[in-house]
Amino acid sequence: MSVLVVxxxxxxxxxxxxxxxxxxxxxxxxxxxxxxxxxxxxxxVGVVGNDFPDAHRQLYTSxxxxxxxxEVAAGETFRWSGEYEVDMNNRKTLSIALxxxxxxxxxxxxxxxxxxxxxxxxxxxxxxxxxxxQMEKPRFVIADTMDLWINIARADLLALIKRVDMLILNDxxxxxxxxxxxxxxxxHEIQKMGPRYVAIKKGEHGCLLFGPDQLFAIPAFxxxxxxxxxxxxxxxxxGLAGYCAQQKTxxxxxxxxxxxxxTIVASYNVEAFSLKRLxxxxxxEIQSRLELxxxxxxx
Amino acid sequence: MSVLVVxxxxxxxxxxxxxxxxxxxxxxxxxxxxxxxxxxxxxxVGVVGNDFPDAHRQLYTSxxxxxxxxEVAAGETFRWSGEYEVDMNNRKTLSIALxxxxxxxxxxxxxxxxxxxxxxxxxxxxxxxxxxxQMEKPRFVIADTMDLWINIARADLLALIKRVDMLILNDxxxxxxxxxxxxxxxxHEIQKMGPRYVAIKKGEHGCLLFGPDQLFAIPAFxxxxxxxxxxxxxxxxxGLAGYCAQQKTxxxxxxxxxxxxxTIVASYNVEAFSLKRLxxxxxxEIQSRLELxxxxxxx
Numbered sequence: 001m002s003v004l005v006v007x008x009x010x011x012x013x014x015x016x017x018x019x020x021x022x023x024x025x026x027x028x029x030x031x032x033x034x035x036x037x038x039x040x041x042x043x044x045v046g047v048v049g050n051d052f053p054d055a056h057r058q059l060y061t062s063x064x065x066x067x068x069x070x071e072v073a074a075g076e077t078f079r080w081s082g083e084y085e086v087d088m089n090n091r092k093t094l095s096i097a098l099x100x101x102x103x104x105x106x107x108x109x110x111x112x113x114x115x116x117x118x119x120x121x122x123x124x125x126x127x128x129x130x131x132x133x134q135m136e137k138p139r140f141v142i143a144d145t146m147d148l149w150i151n152i153a154r155a156d157l158l159a160l161i162k163r164v165d166m167l168i169l170n171d172x173x174x175x176x177x178x179x180x181x182x183x184x185x186x187x188h189e190i191q192k193m194g195p196r197y198v199a200i201k202k203g204e205h206g207c208l209l210f211g212p213d214q215l216f217a218i219p220a221f222x223x224x225x226x227x228x229x230x231x232x233x234x235x236x237x238x239g240l241a242g243y244c245a246q247q248k249t250x251x252x253x254x255x256x257x258x259x260x261x262x263t264i265v266a267s268y269n270v271e272a273f274s275l276k277r278l279x280x281x282x283x284x285e286i287q288s289r290l291e292l293x294x295x296x297x298x299x
Numbered sequence: 300m301s302v303l304v305v306x307x308x309x310x311x312x313x314x315x316x317x318x319x320x321x322x323x324x325x326x327x328x329x330x331x332x333x334x335x336x337x338x339x340x341x342x343x344v345g346v347v348g349n350d351f352p353d354a355h356r357q358l359y360t361s362x363x364x365x366x367x368x369x370e371v372a373a374g375e376t377f378r379w380s381g382e383y384e385v386d387m388n389n390r391k392t393l394s395i396a397l398x399x400x401x402x403x404x405x406x407x408x409x410x411x412x413x414x415x416x417x418x419x420x421x422x423x424x425x426x427x428x429x430x431x432x433q434m435e436k437p438r439f440v441i442a443d444t445m446d447l448w449i450n451i452a453r454a455d456l457l458a459l460i461k462r463v464d465m466l467i468l469n470d471x472x473x474x475x476x477x478x479x480x481x482x483x484x485x486x487h488e489i490q491k492m493g494p495r496y497v498a499i500k501k502g503e504h505g506c507l508l509f510g511p512d513q514l515f516a517i518p519a520f521x522x523x524x525x526x527x528x529x530x531x532x533x534x535x536x537x538g539l540a541g542y543c544a545q546q547k548t549x550x551x552x553x554x555x556x557x558x559x560x561x562t563i564v565a566s567y568n569v570e571a572f573s574l575k576r577l578x579x580x581x582x583x584e585i586q587s588r589l590e591l592x593x594x595x596x597x598x
Contacts, residue, residue: 087480181386183503184521204482205504215595217518219505221354222483256598297516298597299555 001139003245004112005238006131008101009046009070010054010078013094014039014230014273017086021090021228024274025056026080028121028144028241034278035238035265036119037063038286040245043112045069045131049077059279062266069109075098089203108134117250119241120164121234122146125156132163140250142166143195144237150176153224158171158193166197166255174200183208184215197255199240201233209259211252218259221267221293228273232266235278239265246287264289300438301340302544303411304332304537305430306420307400308345308369309377310355312393313529313572320527323573324355325379327443328418330530333577334537334564335418336362337456337585339544342411344368344430346403348376358578368408372399387528388502388574407433416549418540419463421445422532424455431462441465441550442494443536449475457492465496465554467536473499483508483514496554498539500532508558510551517558520566520592527572531565534577563588 007029013022027048036042042065050072060067076099084091106127113136120128120143128143135141143164149157150173157177161167167190169177174186183200187210190198198210204226206219239262244250247257264286271277306328312321328345335341341364344439349371359366375398384392404424412435419442426534427442434440442463448456449472453533456476460466466489468476482499486509497509503525505518539561543549546556563585570576 054562080468182523182525184523188523202504205501208521215521217505217521217596219516219518222507222516224481224483224487224512226481260598299559 001116001245001249003026003036003117003119003241004043004045004115004135004138005029005119005121005241006106006128007032007123007144007234008047008078009052010080012079012230012274013081015083015094016088017084018225019273021273022273025059026230026274027078028123028234030060030275031234031257031269032119032121032144032238032241033065034058034063034275035235035262035269036242036245037065038191038239038265038281039242039261039281040117042066042242043069043115045106045108045112047071047073047100049073049075049100052077059275062279069107069112071107073104076098077245078132082230084229088226106131114142117241117245118142119237120144120160121237125149125160129156129160129163132160135294140165140244142168142237142241144233145173147173147176149240161190162194164195164257166199168199168201168233168240170201170203170233197252199259201236203229203232207236207259207263209255211255215280216252216256216259218263219297221289222296223267223270226270229270230273231275232270235266235269236262239261248270260290260293261286264293300415300544300546301342301433302335302416302418302540303342303414303437304328304335304343304418304420304540305344305405305406305427306331306350306422306443306533307377308347309379311378311529312380313527314382315387315391315527316383318526318572320572321349324358325529325573326377327422327533329359329444329574330533330568331420331537331540332359332364332417333362333574334534334561335541335544336364337538337564337580337582338541339416341365342368342414344405344407344411346370346372346399346405348372348374348399351376360400361578368406368411370406374382374399374405381529383528387525405430407580409475415439416540416544417441418536419443419459420536424452424459428455428459428462431459439464439543441467441526441536441540443467443532444472446472446475459490463494465498466494467498467500467532467539469500469502469532496551498558500535502528503529506535506558506562507538508554510554513551515551515555515558517562518596520562520588521595522566522569525569528569529572530574532567534565534568535561537561559589559592560585563592
């Protein structure tokens with residue numbers, strides 16, 4: 001099966017306490033699509049400006065990501081600039097320029113409309129819905145979101161999540177969406193809003209997966225160095241979606257295995273800025289860290 | 300094997316967003332000793348005033364805890380009063396009265412001096428050292444500590460941890476002690492300060508266990524209700540120490556099993572105020588939650 005990834009494609013400037021890098025490939029769809037590509041064929045829908053560098057485009061294609069759905073619009077590519085504190089859990093956005101994203105209306109190419117798995121990576125929920133409108137009976141729809149949309153587009157988000165099989169968000173976002181401080185209860189509350197499955201990401205603390213009367217809790221892969229956490233959540237979602245597309249059926253057991261894959265790909269991604277680590281990542285490296293993870297987390 | 304538990308014994312007033320209770324049995328040694336009692340014989344060393352209620356004393360003995368080492372001094376028992384915010388990760392101390400603790404010098408009864416496992420539950424590190432001075436070749440010494448001692452008694456703490464096999468502390472304390480923000484690196488730094496084993500508690504996010512070139516990461520037991528988190532860390536340490544005492548040898552594999560037991564006992568403890576839940580807790584309940592935990596955390 002194949003996965004359709006829609007989301008933002010951008011150019012990032014990222015500053016940490018130790019390093020600063022400019023003009024990096026970024027955006028939720030970039031991370032998610034490349035992460036998914038380790039497991040299944042990927043079709044990408046997004047928008048860039050006519051300034052988008054060929055090198056970035058080549059990174060997608062080198063990973064087998066189909067970018068016929070990557071629209072080129074007149075104007076500049078979406079740009080984001082952010083800075084991490086020494087405690088990398090704290091990030092501030094220094095600037096955002098929507099640019100071509102301002103008027104973006106996602107168009108799903110005819111060849112993508114039968115994609116089995118749809119990953120609506122983090123963008124405005126109205127755009128995520130617009131993609132769903134064009135799909136022909138996808139088997140499994142996953143949406144990722146963020147605090148911004150919960151704050152400024154709650155109605156759109158609530159409408160969207162009624163239509164998805166799975167919602168992915170982080171723990172503070174789950175609390176924001178539900179008003180509930182207990183993460184387990186928040187997960188159950190979100191299930192009542194529509195999605196049968198919910199994954200609550202807790203960054204360095206791992207994640208909780210909720211299914212119908214089912215729960216699965218895992219720690220993150222323990223890392224001693226995290227040069228740049230940007231895109232970890234997107235890679236988690238992408239790895240998860242890609243693994244689902246690799247399987248014949250998507251049920252709770254599939255999703256348990258899928259969150260492990262998402263966890264592992266995300267753990268590699270944060271070892272370098274932008275998508276540098278995923279660029280060289282191999283299937284056998286994923287497999288070997290998966291085995292190491294099992295040893296570190298199993299009695 | 301038996302475990303010697305030394306630490307504070309107190310009377311607590313605890314307020315949460317939903318409930319408020321007064322004159323509760325509290326103190327690190329109370330929680331730790333009762334938690335350990337589910338796995339092995341426990342000897343308790345601590346101090347109370349002549350106001351200490353018989354009902355509290357009976358709780359220890361009903362759990363088989365030997366309280367011949369519980370000194371009764373002239374004056375009032377140590378008292379603590381605290382309040383939790385709606386987000387229970389945030390607690391403020393409303394008042395502390397050291398009372399008989401002010402001049403306490405722990406005396407280990409002759410019958411306790413050969414205890415195999417020593418758990419130095421959370422008290423001033425100078426007092427923890429004083430207990431160690433009186434022991435006769437314990438097999439395995441575990442110390443718990445807190446931010447207060449890192450801030451006001453760092454030299455004492457550093458001297459103590461050179462002498463222990465294992466240090467237990469929470470993630471913010473590990474950062475405070477080492478000045479390192481990455482939890483995994485902080486654990487390794489603490490090992491360099493002396494203890495071969497380190498457990499870093501992360502509350503609702505589980506814990507990390509460090510051994511010589513070894514690491515083990517587990518999530519917490521997912522709970523939907525936490526009426527009172529007081530004593531969770533003490534119960535974790537107590538359950539861990541009690542399990543070690545139940546085993547013939549203490550190595551990394553034993554400690555992996557031990558942190559699971561500590562996690563499970565702590566998860567029960569937070570389901571009610573003070574030690575109310577542990578009062579009625581049975582070995583078969585521990586076993587059944589252990590099995591449920593395995594299902595919730597294993598592929």
